[in-house]
Amino acid sequence: MADKRTSIDEPEMTGEQKKVLEKYSAESRYRNFSNKTVAIIVSALAIFLSLYHMYTSYFGTPVTLQHRSLHVAVILALVFLLYPPFKKASRTKLPWYDILFTLMAFSTTVYIFVDYLGIVNRGGMPNTYDLIFGGMLVILVLEAARRVTGWGLPVLGILFLLYGLFGREMSGIFRHRGYTWDEIVNFMYVTTEGVYGTAIGVSATYIFLFILFGAFLSKSGMGQFFNDLAMAIAGQTKGGPAKVAVIASGFLGSINGAAVANVVTTGSFTIPLMRKIGYSRNFAGAVESAASVGGQILPPIMGAAAFIMAEMLGIPYSQIVLAALLPALLFYLGIIVQIHLRATKLGLKGISKDNLPQVMDVLKERGHLLIPLMFLMYMLFFSGRTIIFSAFLTIIVTVIVAMIRKTTRMSVKDILDALENGARMAVSVAVACASVGLVVGIATMTGFGLKLANGIVTLGGESLFLTLVFTMIACIVLGMGLPSIPTYIITATMAAPALVSLGIEPLVAHLFVFYFGLFANITPPVALAAFAAAGISGGDQMKTGFVSLKLAIAGFIVPYMFVYNHSLLLIDTSFVDGTLVVITAVAGVIMLGTAAEGYLFTYMNPVVRLVLFGGSLLFMNPNVIQDVIGFSIIAIVWFWQWQKAKKHGNMEPDESARTTS
Structure with missing residues (x-):
């Protein structure tokens, strides 16, 4: 009987699914080497990076600049080894220039380790080597961001660099005294305010470890558990497959924070099921895209944004999770309400109970995988230990707990695969954090963030509501085509101060800008998550985007609610x-x-x-x-x-x- 039941397994992606993912997610266009030696070297480098971060989470990190520079160097090396420079470039061979870029990436951190005392003693008076390696780092970061995230971030980074160089030529509130190339490069390379700033600092600590934790959970079968549990709970209700998509994508999105990847993996199963029971192509794609994007506002992990928010605001992680919980549940309630009413209106039924897994059977088979999540909650909220130490122990607990049943047990190869996959999954986030360091660095040097905030307040005419509206528009524009984490960092740096200046609590302001920067992923004309879902459903991209907006309407109203x-x-x-x-x-x-x-x-x-x-x-x-x-x-x-x-x-x-x- 069990083999007839509907279950979401985790097979290898089909060729069609890979094409859809690669079309809308540049980070998925990586190489598969024909040369086994090269493949082994790349795998070993990725595993080294994961082991390094596990080691430092337990024993402590080197000094800040060295730790962050090593993290960036290995990430950049992985980018040039894994990602071809153009879509039509070979995906099986490694060209000589990418080997050169890899060596250049390592040289930037080797120099910091070798001459660290000299860098510290020079205190802002760079020598020739500082400028050479710093200029090299800036160029490598921009190129890596182009390969992994597309043109959005590098273009933004270049515009801000130009603003730093030529801002003295501007008029009005955005004019500044101007900086030389040497001053900018020095600030970006040998301080912890530029490329090695807060964004990459969080990437090198919290984000990497929690992505690695997600990779271990995935290897143990947590994705299948979430999906099967969602099927067992909601599969037979009105519009059941749509509700399953919401529940499963929300769970997975909170852990991995990858909206487009969630759309393709979960949606490849749920979208056809939604179509089968009678939902339209556009509606089915919209449900999956809205639910996948919303996972990043859903505690406990929030796609790692909660950890960045905690670092930027200097408040406990637990406070952010508690504050974000009710708004996130309201967002998903808004989607579920529309799904249920649409199913009622169209007379759509759920999946036959005979074809669904039973809740107790699912819990019996894989319910023990909830133990690592409960352990993580205990460590974060009650143990008093640091976040990174908690993440380290939770990864160990995940491996141990997975051994309870044969179906979830991880072999040595599985563990090595998880270590490699974790590093690969972290590449896109880390590169985005490094490139956003250029933007935030220039904003810090020139005071651009404060000037933009003043501009928003001026447009709002001291009206809170109008200021909220203009801030929302700014966040959506800044977030179009950018990954969610750099979007939050940029909007928190440039838009949130406008709200804080009107007396809004910093946490409230940061959650407000985070919501709207995130929802740019389902806001036409650049709605990457919705476009990916339309690629699977066969629907119209723009129509799917607008239906996604309608489904996510609570996410556009709830931030105003918690501000007031x-x-x-x-x-x-x-x-x-x-x-x-x-x-x-x-x-x-x-x-x-x-x-x-x-x-x-x-x-x-x-x-x-x-x-x-x-x-x-x-x-x-x-x-x-x-x-x-x-x-x-x-x-x-x-x-x-x-x-x-x-x-x-x-x-x-x-x-x-x-x-x-």
């Missing part, structure tokens, strides 16, 4: 107040989802949808009168639609009008 009502982040709130906030927020999101779908018991006309949408906005700002009005609107619309459904049944609005007349 900090209790939504469970910050300094009592149990009673927190409960009331949860109730009103849930009511508001359900209203919002219902208005977006235009259906409750029966079809809604545009006026009712508009009234319901307006009612949902009343819950944004805590106010007894607004809450009473909001709940009154819910009651009236609910009763009216129920009566209308009793009288006319499930009909389109125009059909109902004809029947009435």
